[in-house]
Amino acid sequence: MAGHSKFKNIMHRKGAQDKKRSAMFSKLSREITVAAKMGAPDPDMNPRLRLAVNNAKAQSMPKDNIQRAIDKASANEGDDYEEIRYEGYGPGGVALIVEALTDNRNRTATNVRTAFSKNGGNLGASGSVSHGFERLGLIVYPASIGGEDKVLEAAMEAGAEDIQSGDEEHEIWTAADDLHEVATTLEKALGEAETVKLAWKPNLTVDCDEGTASTLLKLIDALDDDDDVQTVWGNYEISDEVMDKLDA
Incomplete structure (x- = not known):
């Protein structure tokens, strides 16, 4: 998926820092x-x-x-969180979908709007960009699990709809309602996946040059740094060449 792999790589780099890892664990909890x-x-x-x-x-x-996170729910402890989706455009006309879990809708809306406005973006109304995406199930395995033929065969037998293999990972796509069943079947054949989640897959993608990519990634970082934001999806495509320049 355009945007997914690049964003995932950014998350991995950030996740190497203890502070970022702690924040990630908080969101997962x-x-x-x-x-x-x-x-x-x-x-x-x-x-x-x-x-x-x-x-x-x-x-x-x-x-x-x-287990502590599960026990909190069983004991009816912790705050009650509301699921909210924000949609908008980043630099270069890149469409972004921001998924959040919040106990304060006003706080989260203000923070997300500020992140967009300070980093070349504009927050839109609900439905303003999601019409350009499909809601699908996504299962990711590292490339080390095996070759494309092996993963393709297992994915098709499990009932997946599509597979995209790259140098670093295999992305397996399913209908949203089939995600749990396909993931369970794949786990028996290939082991535990690296990622299993509902995703927003863009119908069309936007290629980003170095300037646009630099500002866009700052926007994504700003959104990701918000405790309430769970996931950011986009229709951007950033080439390896551009990423190498930004990493230099």
Whole structure:
């Protein structure tokens, strides 16, 4: 998916820092607690919770942290969070979808709007950009799991709709409603995935030059630094050449 891999690489670089890792664990814990409150506290009986736990494990979140997040929901502790989606345009006309979990809608809206306005973007109304995306299930495996043929065969047998293989990873796409079933089947064939989540896949992508990419990534970083923001999706495409220049 355009934007996904590049953003994921940024997250990996940021995740190497203790502060960023702590913030990431906090966001993962919030999603686990919300998922457990919305359904059964047992991952085997609650598909959303299972996805949240799998993602936490993929980011090396300690088991004790995961269990504490589930226990919070079982004890009806912690704040009640609301799911909100924000949509807008970044520099270069890049469409962005921001998913958040918040206990204060006004605070989060102000922070997201400020991040957009300070980094060459404009926050739009609900539905202003999501019409250019598809809501799908995404399962990611590292390239080290095996070649494209091996993963393609396993994915098709599991009922996936599409697979995109690159140098670093295999992205497996499913219908949103099939994500849990496909992920469970793939786990038996390929082991635990690196990422399992609902995603926004763009229908068309925007190529970013160095200037646009630099400002765009600052916007994404600003959004990601907000505790309430869970995920940022975009229709941007940044070439390896441009990324190398930005990393220099």
